[in-house]
Amino acid sequence: MESVKQEIRQLCEQFRLGGIYPGLDAALQDAEKENTGYAxxxxxxxxxxxxxxxxxxxxxxxxTAGLPRGADLDGFDTTVDNGMSAKKMGQLRELNWIDQIFNVVLMGPSGVGKTRIASGLCLDAVKAGYKAYFRTMQDIVNTLRTKDAVPSQNTEYRRLMKANLIVIDDIMLFPLQKEIAVAFFNFINQVYENASIVITTNKAPTEWAKMLDDEVIATALLDRMLYRCEIIRLSGDSYRMKNRKSFFDNQND
Known part of the structure; x- marks a missing residue:
């Protein structure tokens, strides 16, 4: 029996069947105990x-998803009145919008949960079997700038081209040079018909032209992003400021 098991192990390694051999002993014992048939x-x-x-x-x-820490939405507090109700959250987490290639825009001031929600939806998508990636706007810009010169960034670019879901965090947080603005538009133009896009931003779409310094590009970009899109406006006080921590003791001296 040991020689047979050894040969099974070798064949599993040869055919890269990494899930069979580790459970072989337990499977054999169960088969003998339950008189299991061959099939x-x-x-x-x-x-x-x-x-x-x-x-x-x-x-x-x-x-490869690139998720930040604390992305799981299971503990997200939907009782806070910030524009994200439990019903909306439940519908988003069903992920039907990914199959329908809908986009989601999470808009609001800093600290109201935009990144947490976006990364949590990305995590849900990964667990559901989608090719989903969380990237900051700076990550995307770096990839667009260096994809033709750096092999790893070229790999990243091709990976994003095949995505089911791309999360872009803090879009339009800083102005873009004309060359990068054009490259970013071309990137969105290539992916928007085949992948859902989730963006977080503290800028209203009307402000995008100023960040891109080009009204034509901004209009064309918004046309593609907002065509099939749900815009969710979040509000309220910053969670980080409300829960600010200090290394000093709470003393009056």
Whole structure:
């Protein structure tokens, strides 16, 4: 039996079946105990391999997603009156809008939860099997600037081209040079028909022309972003300021 198991291990390694051999002993014991037939035993091994590959693929997607810490929305407080109701959050987390290639714009001042919501939706998408990526506007700009010269950025660019969901955090936070504004428009123009885009911004769309220094590009960009889009305006006090921490003791001296 040991020689047979050794050969099974070697064949699993050869065919890269990493989910079968680790559970082989348990599967054999269950088969002997339950008098499992050959078909049922084979099915159990194949299910183990399928589960292994599913976990491995999810781990890869999580690694490339680029999510910030604390992205999970399970603990998000929807009782706060900031424009994101429990009903809206539930509908967003169903992710039907990704299949319909709808965009989401999360707009509001700093600290009201835009990035938390966007990254949480990205995490939900990764877990649901989508190719989803969280990037800051600066990340996107760096990729567009260097993709033709830096192999890793070229890989990143091609990865984004095949995405189901792209989150762009803090869009239009800073002005863009004309060359980069054109490159960014071309990027959006290439992906918007095949991928959903979630953006967070503290700038109203009417202010984009000023950040791009080009009303024509801003209009064309908004035309593509807002064609199939849900705009959610968030409000309220900054969570970070309300929960500001200090390294001094709370003493009056």
């Amino acid at each position: 049922a035993f084979t099915l159990k091994l194949l299910r183990a391999e399928a589960d292994h590959r599913s976990r491995r693929d999810e781990a890869k997607r999580l690694k």
